[in-house]
Amino acid sequence: MNLEFAAEGWEVEFGLLGAVEVRDRGEVVEIGHVRQRSVLVALLVEEGRPVPVDRLLDRVWGERAPLRARETLYGYVSKLRKVLGVDIERSPAGYRLAVDSPRVDLFRFRALVREGDFDAALALWRGQALDGLESPWFDALRESLHAEREAAELDRNDVALADGRHAAVLPALRRAADERPHDERVAAQLVLALHLSGNDAEALRHYDSVRRRLADELGVDPSRPLQEVHQRILAGDVEPRPSGPRQLPAPHPWFTGRSDELAALGSSGTVVITAIGGTGGIGKTALALHWAHRHVEEFPDGQLYVNLRGFDPSAEPTPPETVLREFLEALGEKTIPAGLDALAARYRSVVAGRRMLVLLDNARSTEQVVPLLPGSTATVLVTSRLKLAGLVAAHGARSVSLDVLQPADAREFLAARLGVERVTAEPGVVADLVSWCGGLPLALSIVAARAAMEPDFPLAVFAEELREQPLDALDAGEIGTNLRAVFSWSVAALPDEAARAFGLLGTVGTADVSLAAVAALLDRSVARTRMVLRELENAHLVQQHVPGRYRMHDLVGLYAADLPASPGSRLADFYAATSRAAALTLEPHKALPEHESGHVLSFADQAAAMAWFDAEHACLMTEQRLALERADFEVVSMLGHTMNSYHLRRGRTSDDVDAWLMALRATEALGDEFRQATAHMCLGADYVELGQSSLGHKHFARSLELFARTGDHVAHGSVHRLIAWAAEFEGDLEKALEHSLLGLEKFRAAGAEIREAESLNDVGWRYACLNRYAEARTYCEDARLLNAKLGHTEGSAATLDSLAHIAHHDGRHADAVAHYREALALYRELDNSAEQATVLEHLGDVHAAAGEDDLAREQWGRALELYRVQGRVAEAAALERRV
Template identity: 30%
Template sequence: MSTNSTGLTPPRQLPADAAVFVGRERELGQLSRLLDVAQEHKSARMAVVSALAGTGGIGKTCVALHWAHQNAEIFPDGQLYVNLRGYGPTESPRDPGDVLGDFLRALGIGPAMLPDSAESRAAMFRTLVSDRRMLIVLDNARTAAQVRPLLPGAGNCFVLITSRDSLTSLVVRDDAYRIDLDAFDMADSIDLIKRTLAQSAHDGDEEILMNLADLCGRLPLALRIATERISSDRSYSLEDLVESLSMERDRLDILATPDNDSTTAMKSVFDWSYKALPIEIARIFRICSLHPGPHFNVGAAAALSGVSVREVERSLEALISASLLERNGYAKTYHFHDLVRIFAQHCLMKDETAADLGESRRRECLWYVNATDAANRKLSPHRTPIDLRGLPSAVPVEGISTFEDALRWFEFERLNLMGVLKCAELSEMFDVVWKMATAAWSYYDLRKYLPDWIDSHELGLNCARRIGDVRGECRVRDNLGIAYREAGRLEDAAECLERALEQWRSTGFTYGEAATLDNLGCVYLEVGDLDRAQGYLESAILLNRRIDDRWGEARVMNNIGRVFLKRSNGEEAELRFAESASVYRQLNDIVGEARVVSNWGRALTLVQDHERAAAKFSYSLGLQRRVGDRHGEAETLRCFAELSMQQGDIPYAMEQLKQSMIIFRELGDPQEETIRRRLDELIGMYSSSVQ
């Protein structure tokens, strides 16, 4: 895979182009001329913004993506894409700060370097893209205010925005160029019908095709759905289709306002297509619209519908063939066009009972808590698992067998998780809420999605309290305290964990008490209260040994060693690191062993035992490179460089620092800047010494 001038793989986020694309030469030409103007005025380094406006189903996204794919090679630094969900039927529009977080991660910014505020994220985004040639597609925007923080400012980026709103203030204030899309003319409508029907046995004269185009309002989405349906059914003629749509249109016209012709056309096509579906597929169509997030996978669909994964997959493929459902980027994942979803939910309210809807929600929530737990066990196999007895899922969780599978599942589901949690709360499934939130902890801790982490756990804490589950409340508090610490809210972290410690002791659950003591020790280590930190950690180690939790013992012993390093007591630190490394080695936890051995090398550096320190760093690097622990590798290289400086080997130290800096940059870790300054100091010192 190619890399750009930054040395990182450019993001390639564009969804697939349309299989059949017709017309729109005028609009595509306008976009290309805008790009030409931007290239001609390269010295001005101005970003070009084009707002593609038009009613739902008019083809805004299709035009934007078709042009984007045609011109992707012009943007060597990559393409960013987001569906802003401005007009989704149930989900809230995407928050600009959240979108900026996704964009920054795609550009190589790791969680530790990600700013908290939307304003700071916007500033970092503008800085990062100022020297890059990128295409940014902001799809389905609701307002100019939602879009404005996502604009790159000065630079060589080209921005495409689609919206049903005219976004007038964006045109006036931000020099956007608006392109308004109309319905197809008759020629393009007939062309789309013919090209869609090209592989079928259906033929029709021009009058029939013109009638069909008019019945669909010459809207691309309506035309596509109608023709896809008939192309798959040889027994159904174009004449039959036109007759059916005429009758349905007449019925809906009675209820439509005079200025609502396009909506009436869409409803006509949707209703006709829906009634043509087999009974079970029609049920799955409407039931899937109950899903509380922007996209779903086949397992969630099976849970919602109460049928097997294999059966629901066949039905979903049939809906895709009918253009009533669209594929997502991941395998076996799907989403609705927002207008189709609105129609599906209309059918849901009309054709399902309240009891059926409640049962579907319950099944999906149960599937999600089991899937989240399965993914958590792969990301963090040594942590005490969540007890899901009494919360079985009728649909098995499939496809989560490795660490990579789990991470991929969480990345896809991140925007769904809070919706499912809130759905479970509304359904009074309070045990599902706190268990699912805490099961997602390992993912939130790894990726540092702090707003999601904190919001999910604060909701989980409330639900655990409502059912009086003290152990559940403690587990949530333990995770929430870590999130507060990561967010720099050290007082909140200490208060949360102190309360958890008090409750753990009241329940007599020693595993939980030991984990909370360890977390409290880390909080006070960051605060700088080393006596208090060591006291908590020493108490934790005693409990770990009492219950024979070897992994917990190794983790705490490493943290005790870190306290002694802070005290500049290398001898005591070395003893703790040696003991921790021994346990990790026995447990075959290579990541844990490598990081502790690196700390061990730091302790040996502190006591001037250079030869042994170098051996520890070399051993640690070997393990970290073997398992792909990039962050640990960067830390070890930095420590190795400090040792090389003590030994007087400045060129080798500079090379190690450079390698460390590159890795931290790739991870988006703020230590990159600290190492850069240190490297500049060394370069200056070395240059002076050789003159």
């Protein structure tokens, strides 16, 4: 999904093909210094794909990243959001900036090159690409972009020469020949242009000069294309002479997108064997044919094509012997030998020295392809639903895997197929069609074909059908145009264990899943699970989009979900038991019931536990909802309890409400009043924080009522602690102190030292809020000693925050700074980013009071960035207004 510009009326364009610039209606927009521009470009070039923070740091600074580089990066992103008026999204996958492709000159350049409008494409260049940006990554990117420009120039020259416009390109060819004296394609173009201009003497002199230079400096003869131009001039023949078989099928008429993949395929001079992989319907054959027809002039000795029928439900894969006989016949051989080895040897001999293209479509295996590989100069394209790792490993093939089309390319495809007028008339509906097709070219083709056959139907008819029954809507009633059938061919080719795993993955219900979770789902070891998933990856039915995490295309997932599978409770038990282990790592004294799983994970420290929650949060929330639907109430309750500490540390209050509401329904179904009371207590705190105090206090009251029946002093004390916090949040400091003291009394009566230490700090803090600093300091120092005795890191951090506040208001500036910095270090150790933000804001206040304005602004800026990342809009707005 492309993000719209937030600034009203902006028509912003981005220039990368020269000095980096941003323009609004032609006027230059100031976007900051070189590093800030570097961040913008590093995000823009991904065309809406997320960039992990570590990768972004490497792109911008390389090995010269400054101290606190992450915080500096956060600041740059924040400033870019303000300057550009765009939403640069932050997610666990990284930062993401998506803008419409026509707004970026680089993407316009590539689109124009794809369309063959080379003059318009080259006119977009203003100088050296990304001029002024410096890092190893930018240097490599700049070199790659200039290679794209040179390729476009060469293609432009070929077209111009074929059209008789030799005079127009002659000056540029002279300059290119001077700049790249060893480029034989440039040399051949210049020799031909000179001849067509009537200057044979200079053409032959230039050829001879290049020939001698190549011999003297590189010890090689001119390439065959350059020699052929020379010979044709000597013979007075400059017209192309067709020779050899021309077997390529027609290109797909509505091919769109795939600029990166086309660039990866390169040209015949650099790619000998290319394996194009992707799931069924992803557009492998369309890409191969599009590339082949664009480069057909590079293969004057012919083009061979065969459909190897690797995944055809109506026929067995075509044997290599059959293909070799057909190829030899097409190459004019009269006597065809018998036996695979003899056929392959004759084939290699016949093709040797020829500039040919061999397109092997729909291969089933590396073994099927290897006998069909020429031995020398021919270029080979291989398409397959499998990755053909053996072809890559043993034969040096380049692997080009296809993903789905970007939304802009998908819309362009529909416009090409249905007409711009029909598509622009229903933009919202087209967006729905693109979304439900998930960028899968076959799905888009089926929808477009159905819509083309019913030109009077509004597109909303097809969008509604897709929304209700996606796989049924993508059945055009013929072989090859039924998405279920296409997917089934891939699954049918799988080993039994992998096919069973595919069906079980259809029951997961989340966007992605971890390796450990799949191991639990399959009830296999991690090592065995990795091998099974590799089978599915090889068939392009799952994708390992980041190390250790797997996902399916939405439509593949729907197909998998339709397959019969019985996962049992293994995945739910894994999430519940591992979430319990992670929660106990964060809070070792938390009271949680046991939960059994044969695949439970353990965590070395709190940072590891928080990292697991970060990665699995969406899966945990989904699993809790699914468990509630199937009445697995113990799992629902466990997940509500175990995610609470994580939600608090990450400032995810709304998520905490959702989790506790589900847990409350589960505990009510179980009739467990103690766990009901816990849910009411936590919901009370969440609702107060979200500004719904009345609802929050209703939950507090119900919690006290239920805990009163249990006689549990610790539980009672916990409710009083949260009521005290809520009272302070609402500005009633006397009530906050009252409930803090009641909580402390309950914890002491229960002998719960951890909770007593936390309550001592609570009481001290409330005295401080009432400006009674002597009493405040006494309670907080007692809390500090007890936390140290117990090794309670989180309690120590909170107490240091309180002592820093007291020191600040006692006028002890150095003590306040020291306490805040110590608290900050502990919260970093705990990976508690929510409290880090709060402490940073308070530390800025201390520096400001001491007249240290630069230090104050630095801390406030870091706090503000964290508030924004955490979605704490109110805190961010309040801090912005205040500073």
